Amino acid sequence: MMDFLRRIFFVDILKGLALTFRYTYRKVYTEQYPLEKPKLAGRYRGAPRLNNDPVTGETLCIACDLCAEICPEDLIVVGSQRDPESRKKVLTHYTFDTSRCLFCGLCQEVCPTNAIELTQDFELAAYDRRSMVWDRKQLEKGWDRIHFGKDYHK
Amino acid sequence: MKTTVEESTVLDAKVLELNMGPQHPSTHGVLRVKLKLDGERVLDAECIIGYLHRGVEKISENRSYIKCVPYYDRTDYIAAVSNVYGYLLGVEAMMQIEVPKRAQYIRIMMTEFSRISSHLLWLATHAIDIGAMTVFLYCFREREEILKLFEALFGARLTTHAFRVGGLWKDLPAGFEEAARKFIDEFPERVDEYEQLLTKNRIWMARTQGIGVISGKEAIEWGLTGPVLRGSGMKHDVRKDRPYGGYEEFDFDVPVGENGDTYDRYLVRLEEMHQSRRIIQQVLDRLPDGPVRGKAPKIVKPPVGEYYSGIDGPRGELGYYIVSDGSAQPFRVRIRPPTFISLQVLRRLVRGHLMADVIAIIGTLDIVLGEVDR
Numbered sequence: 001m002m003d004f005l006r007r008i009f010f011v012d013i014l015k016g017l018a019l020t021f022r023y024t025y026r027k028v029y030t031e032q033y034p035l036e037k038p039k040l041a042g043r044y045r046g047a048p049r050l051n052n053d054p055v056t057g058e059t060l061c062i063a064c065d066l067c068a069e070i071c072p073e074d075l076i077v078v079g080s081q082r083d084p085e086s087r088k089k090v091l092t093h094y095t096f097d098t099s100r101c102l103f104c105g106l107c108q109e110v111c112p113t114n115a116i117e118l119t120q121d122f123e124l125a126a127y128d129r130r131s132m133v134w135d136r137k138q139l140e141k142g143w144d145r146i147h148f149g150k151d152y153h154k
Numbered sequence: 155m156k157t158t159v160e161e162s163t164v165l166d167a168k169v170l171e172l173n174m175g176p177q178h179p180s181t182h183g184v185l186r187v188k189l190k191l192d193g194e195r196v197l198d199a200e201c202i203i204g205y206l207h208r209g210v211e212k213i214s215e216n217r218s219y220i221k222c223v224p225y226y227d228r229t230d231y232i233a234a235v236s237n238v239y240g241y242l243l244g245v246e247a248m249m250q251i252e253v254p255k256r257a258q259y260i261r262i263m264m265t266e267f268s269r270i271s272s273h274l275l276w277l278a279t280h281a282i283d284i285g286a287m288t289v290f291l292y293c294f295r296e297r298e299e300i301l302k303l304f305e306a307l308f309g310a311r312l313t314t315h316a317f318r319v320g321g322l323w324k325d326l327p328a329g330f331e332e333a334a335r336k337f338i339d340e341f342p343e344r345v346d347e348y349e350q351l352l353t354k355n356r357i358w359m360a361r362t363q364g365i366g367v368i369s370g371k372e373a374i375e376w377g378l379t380g381p382v383l384r385g386s387g388m389k390h391d392v393r394k395d396r397p398y399g400g401y402e403e404f405d406f407d408v409p410v411g412e413n414g415d416t417y418d419r420y421l422v423r424l425e426e427m428h429q430s431r432r433i434i435q436q437v438l439d440r441l442p443d444g445p446v447r448g449k450a451p452k453i454v455k456p457p458v459g460e461y462y463s464g465i466d467g468p469r470g471e472l473g474y475y476i477v478s479d480g481s482a483q484p485f486r487v488r489i490r491p492p493t494f495i496s497l498q499v500l501r502r503l504v505r506g507h508l509m510a511d512v513i514a515i516i517g518t519l520d521i522v523l524g525e526v527d528r
Contacts, residue, residue, distance in 0.1 A: 012354040019350050020288050029295050041302075043309035043327065072221035104224035104315045109323065118309075 040120045045105045047121035048096050050139035051114060059140070060115035063089040067107035067116050075100045076107060076116075096139055098124055099132035119143075169197065176205050180283045180513040183523030187500070189512065196512060199504045201497055206527040214487040219245055219454040220319060222484065227313040229489060230525040232275050235268035235304070235316045236467040241474045241487075242317050243398055244463030248456035248478060249319075257321035257446040258400040263334070263437040264307065264316060265465075266430040270341075271300040272468035273423050277348060280420070280517035284361050289351050296344050299337050306330055320450030335438060338431050345427060352420075362416040366503040366515040369414055376499045380470025380492050382519060385422045386414030392466035399465075404433050416518040423520075455482050469493050469520050491525040 006012070031038060040046070051060050063080035075097035080089045096116075107116050121143045126132050175186040184205035190198040210229055214222045226241050227234040239261060246253060253261075278293035301311040306327050308314040317323075352358045368376075370386040383390055391408040393401045409425035411418030456478040464473040470492025479485040496519045503519075504512050 007356070012356055016288075016351045016355060019347055029298075041306040041309065041327070043307070043324070044305060045309045070221070072217055072224055102224045102315075103310060103313070105309060105323070106220070106224075106315075 040122070042120075044120045044122070045103045045108075045118040047119050047124055047143040048098065048101070048107075048134070048139060049117050049119045049142050050094060050136060051117055052140060059091055060113045061091045061094065062113055062115070063091045064112065066110045066112070070106045070110045072104065072106070073097075073100045073102060091136075094136040094139060095133055097133045099129055174512070176202075181516060181523075182279060182521055185497075185516070185521065185523055185526070187512065187516070189504075189509070191509060194509045196504050196507055196509060199501050199512065201500055203497070203523070203526050206523045208528065210528045211487055211489060214484055216483065218482045219456070219484060222487065223318075224313065224315045226489075227315060228524060229491065229528055230467070230469070230472075230493075230522050231312055232522050233268045233272040233468045234312060234314050235264050235308075236272075236465065236472060238314070238316045239265050239399070240463055240465040240467070240472045241476075242319060243465065244461050244474045244476045245319055245454065245456060247463060248459065248461045248476065249450075249454065251320050251450050252448050253321055253399075254445050254448050255400075255442045256325075256444045257448070259437050259441055260307075260322060260326065260446065261317060262400060262404070263434050264304075266433045266437075267300050267303060267334075269430045269468040270427050271297050273427050274300075276423065276468075276517075276520045277420075280514075280520075281352065283513050283517045284358065286352060286355075286358065289348055292344070292347060292351075296337075296341070303330065303333060303337070306333070318447065318450075319454055321445070321447035323447075325446045331438060331441070334434065338434050338438075341431055342428065345424060349424065359417065361511075361514055362420060362518075364413075365416045365507065365511050366518055367413060367415045368499065368503060373414065373499075376502070377495045378470070378499060379495070380466070380468070381419055381422050381426065382470065382496050382499075384409065385411035385419035387412055392464055392471050396464070398463070404436050406430075406433050416514055419518050453482055455480065464490070467492060469522070469525075470496060489525075489528060491528065493519070493521040494526045497521050497526055 052058060053060055061078075063078055065078050065080075068074070068076040068078050077093075077095045078091070079093040081092050082088070083090050103118065105118055108114075108118050119142065124132075124143065170191040172189045172191055173186060174189055175181040176184040181187065186202040186205070188200040188202060189196055208228070210225050213225055217225075223238055223241065226237040230237050274293040274297045278290040278297070281289035281293075304314055305311050307330060308316050308323070368378075368386055370383075370388040373383045373386045373388060379390065387410050389408050389410050392398070393406075394408055406429045409422050409429065411422050456476075458478055458480045460475070460477045462473060462475045464471050466472070471490065472492055473490030475488040475490065476484055477486040500515065500519065503515050507515070
């Protein structure tokens with residue numbers, strides 16, 4: 001009998017509607033993404049960066065080639081030259097193909113000097129494929145993305 | 155959708171051949187189902203797969219054991235943590251690497267989080283397929299919280315590259331345990347909300363009860379595992395039958411259904427989320443201190459041999475069969491994807507049902523095409 005009355009008065013559906021109605025007065029969970037930037041965790045693996053020594057301004061990379069060895073997609077190319085006086089390897093060029101990157105973080109994990117690092121920048125869209133292959137200059141500068149924001153919509 | 159009229163039947167109706175997919179939103183990716191319809195009734199169905207084939211198994215043969223790992227994130231991208239876990243358990247067993255206790259516990263916790271997030275995504279998409287939009291939005295809210303935890307610990311949300319040979323990349327970040335505790339404290343309340351919207355809802359019951367029924371015996375004959383098998387009343391769970399990675403230390407139940415229909419599989423998955431929550435609670439209470447990465451050699455070279463490691467993923471038994479020839483690259487890695495096997499039963503389940511039920515049945519099998527096609 002109770003079951004019959006429940007069916008007639010749509011109790012099951014009304015219960016659901018009561019729940020959704022309660023949500024009308026709750027705080028909105030949605031983030032307005034392009035206007036509101038998400039706060040990413042410190043470990044987030046995004047755009048790569050080649051770090052310089054903050055004091056001297058020289059590159060931290062010692063051209064040991066470990067990142068190029070470990071990369072599953074073989075997308076890192078490290079060029080080096082031996083300095084004739086100090087017999088040390090000197091970095092000449094460094095390219096990183098972001099279009100093929102898996103963002104697995106193995107390169108920053110093996111780097112002995114923390115030179116290559118995946119940063120919190122994540123908007124890596126570019127207008128053509130060629131500009132997705134980053135050279136040393138761009139890696140040291142970091143990614144200058146197309147800035148979205150309030151001005152973008154005007 | 156291309157349609158062709160084939161032949162006349164007795165009642166002067168035409169048998170219609172209809173291609174559902176590969177761009178159909180309810181096929182959860184790029185599955186193509188060739189349906190033979192008599193009016194709205196399904197006479198036969200044929201699955202055509204391979205639209206997302208990337209050759210992960212072949213790629214593994216050309217990479218070293220460490221380099222393979224990020225690719226397995228991309229097979230079942232919804233529960234990437236479980237995939238990496240299954241493979242690494244195999245490699246570690248072959249090389250007899252001891253994983254520290256703390257790393258084992260964190261691995262179990264994160265795998266269970268990945269099970270919850272996968273089931274939430276399943277519930278969200280299954281509900282929206284059947285027409286319940288609200289559940290979709292609520293589930294994604296909870297899933298977002300889990301993905302934030304993944305991001306804090308692993309550094310990525312979906313393709314996490316979660317574990318390394320011998321343990322973890324880094325220990326838990328500051329504030330992780332509090333955030334995890336906050337989530338699991340609030341979670342039962344959230345599941346109650348989904349239940350309030352669905353479990354007793356007459357539309358949901360009409361659309362799921364008695365749809366896609368498979369008996370337990372038949373489910374075993376088809377090789378089904380995971381919630382699809384447990385929904386038919388068979389108590390099979392790799393975590394209980396062949397405990398791995400420290401699961402034997404935790405206390406949890408294996409929920410089973412009775413009728414083996416879509417509704418029972420829904421109830422089983424909801425209960426599994428509660429059980430996963432119980433495991434996470436126990437891990438957080440008993441988390442030991444210590445290192446998170448064991449002594450693993452820089453170059454991973456397992457001895458010559460073969461090894462099968464099977465874990466209980468969110469969709470069923472997820473297996474990795476690894477053949478080593480003693481070099482730094484696997485000779486062969488064969489993945490046993492649970493959904494590839496549960497997809498085979500689709501043809502048997504949809505026969506005789508209505509066209510709209512095909513979508514409910516594809517949803518209840520919880521397929522991920524990235525894993526089916528690999």
